[in-house]
Amino acid sequence: MAMIANCDAHEERGAAFSVLDCLPVGVCVVAASGIIHHANPALHELLGCEPGGLPGRSLCEFGLECCEAGTPVADPARAQRAFRNDGSSRWVTVAEAALTRPRPGMEAGYEVEGLRLVTVTDVDSLRRQGVIVDEGAAQSELPVADTLLEHGGTRGYKVPDRLAQGATRSANLTRAAFRDGSDEPAGILGSLREPGDPQPNHERLEAILEQSPIGVSVSRRDDGRIIFVNTRFAELIGLPREKLIGSRARDYYLDSHQRLRVLDGLRDGGGVTNMEVQFKRADGSPFWTLFTVNQAVIQGTAVNLAWIYDYTERRSMEEALRDMASRDPLTGIYNRRSFMDMARAQLARAHRFHEPLSVFVLDVDHFKRINDTFGHATGDDALRMVAAGCQAILREYDILGRLGGEEFVVVLPGATADESRVVAERVRRHLARMPIEAPDGTFRLTASIGIAGLEGATDTLERAIHRADLALYRAKHLGRNRVAVFEPGM
Numbered sequence: 001m002a003m004i005a006n007c008d009a010h011e012e013r014g015a016a017f018s019v020l021d022c023l024p025v026g027v028c029v030v031a032a033s034g035i036i037h038h039a040n041p042a043l044h045e046l047l048g049c050e051p052g053g054l055p056g057r058s059l060c061e062f063g064l065e066c067c068e069a070g071t072p073v074a075d076p077a078r079a080q081r082a083f084r085n086d087g088s089s090r091w092v093t094v095a096e097a098a099l100t101r102p103r104p105g106m107e108a109g110y111e112v113e114g115l116r117l118v119t120v121t122d123v124d125s126l127r128r129q130g131v132i133v134d135e136g137a138a139q140s141e142l143p144v145a146d147t148l149l150e151h152g153g154t155r156g157y158k159v160p161d162r163l164a165q166g167a168t169r170s171a172n173l174t175r176a177a178f179r180d181g182s183d184e185p186a187g188i189l190g191s192l193r194e195p196g197d198p199q200p201n202h203e204r205l206e207a208i209l210e211q212s213p214i215g216v217s218v219s220r221r222d223d224g225r226i227i228f229v230n231t232r233f234a235e236l237i238g239l240p241r242e243k244l245i246g247s248r249a250r251d252y253y254l255d256s257h258q259r260l261r262v263l264d265g266l267r268d269g270g271g272v273t274n275m276e277v278q279f280k281r282a283d284g285s286p287f288w289t290l291f292t293v294n295q296a297v298i299q300g301t302a303v304n305l306a307w308i309y310d311y312t313e314r315r316s317m318e319e320a321l322r323d324m325a326s327r328d329p330l331t332g333i334y335n336r337r338s339f340m341d342m343a344r345a346q347l348a349r350a351h352r353f354h355e356p357l358s359v360f361v362l363d364v365d366h367f368k369r370i371n372d373t374f375g376h377a378t379g380d381d382a383l384r385m386v387a388a389g390c391q392a393i394l395r396e397y398d399i400l401g402r403l404g405g406e407e408f409v410v411v412l413p414g415a416t417a418d419e420s421r422v423v424a425e426r427v428r429r430h431l432a433r434m435p436i437e438a439p440d441g442t443f444r445l446t447a448s449i450g451i452a453g454l455e456g457a458t459d460t461l462e463r464a465i466h467r468a469d470l471a472l473y474r475a476k477h478l479g480r481n482r483v484a485v486f487e488p489g490m
Contacts, residue, residue, distance in 0.1 A: 339401025
């Protein structure tokens with residue numbers, strides 16, 4: 001029995017009917033003649049009608065039985081054909097109840113102008129499989145309706161059904177109470193779902209994960225032991241699946257700090273998505289992955305569900321592209337932009353820890369004469385030799401860059417200007433002794449170098465380079481092939 005309360009006025013009744021629009025099954029309000037007064041969107045979709053196209057039409061047009069008020073439209077457990085607006089058909093079950101309004105102080109209500117609430121449930125896929133719902137099980141749950149009307153909520157349970165071939169299985173029946181616009185109980189609706197796959201859930205899950213082209217592992221959250229891996233995961237690690245089962249997920253991290261980052265992401269029920277994590281294969285070789293891990297509960301066990309995508313080749317390509325973007329294409333040392341970025345980081349560190357830092361600027365003497373005499377190809381070779389000569393003398397953590405043309409710049413972390421002068425002199429002498437091949441033999445070049453040290457906690461890289469440039473001009477003015485340190489007044 002469905003009730004719609006407080007529908008004294010016609011316009012109030014329309015508002016009450018609108019609560020049916022959110023229901024997932026087809027529902028309509030019809031007169032005794034079968035003419036539809038109101039239909040929800042689910043019924044429009046089921047019968048293939050445009051929104052608003054059902055009111056004013058008869059249920060008979062769609063092959064649904066029309067009966068006198070108070071008489072069931074159809075056996076609610078018996079499937080019948082409903083003919084859709086486009087001429088196709090679907091199997092449905094139909095049930096109806098008279099709309100009533102409560103009598104004050106009385107348990108039973110009285111009917112509202114002979115209107116009926118008709119529910120049309122799509123069971124096409126069930127019917128095509130030969131499923132016939134056993135009414136006995138549903139009847140045994142009738143007391144549930146009273147509880148739902150009183151307390152609300154939903155109730156799900158299995159009902160046995162038999163197949164046309166004589167076999168039996170279970171279908172899932174869900175019943176829920178709905179209320180009208182005045183928050184009064186309006187009725188009970190049921191939803192019958194297709195029988196579930198008889199294969200156990202964990203077996204279904206394993207079958208799905210096994211098909212994944214991405215490595216998948218499932219490990220217990222309490223002790224970290226692996227309880228499932230797919231074939232792709234075993235291939236990435238380089239071990240048979242049976243040897244991976246029972247091992248600890250932690251054993252395959254290459255970097256313990258990265259593992260701690262993953263654990264931080266998993267705290268408080270969180271997870272990580274596409275984190276770059278390095279793992280190791282059984283032979284000890286490393287490989288990079290995009291790592292995603294989330295927490296789940298499978299068959300009552302709290303687990304971490306991890307997906308690893310082999311990122312090694314892609315990462316190597318990205319690193320090569322980043323390196324190309326940061327390097328001078330002629331000499332292979334840092335270009336101006338990358339040099340400035342790295343040098344600023346060293347300057348910030350020097351300020352933070354109150355450490356010295358110095359800069360020297362190197363310029364090849366008479367470079368235009370080299371180009372004019374030997375050609376630009378030989379000039380390019382000369383610049384490459386200068387870069388290589390500097391790298392041969394500088395420390396591994398000194399930063400060498402090409403500012404442009406024949407001008408180079410070096411940052412020496414932890415070195416004062418006087419200490420840098422020693423290094424610069426070694427560079428100058430090394431370059432002067434270095435033979436450079438030309439079409440007609442070999443030649444030698446020289447370079448002038450200007451040096452400036454860090455001055456105070458507010459000094460900047462640009463100011464230091466400018467001071468080193470002033471010292472370079474002094475070295476050039478004094479005859480080239482020499483080193484000069486910045487002094488006030490230059």
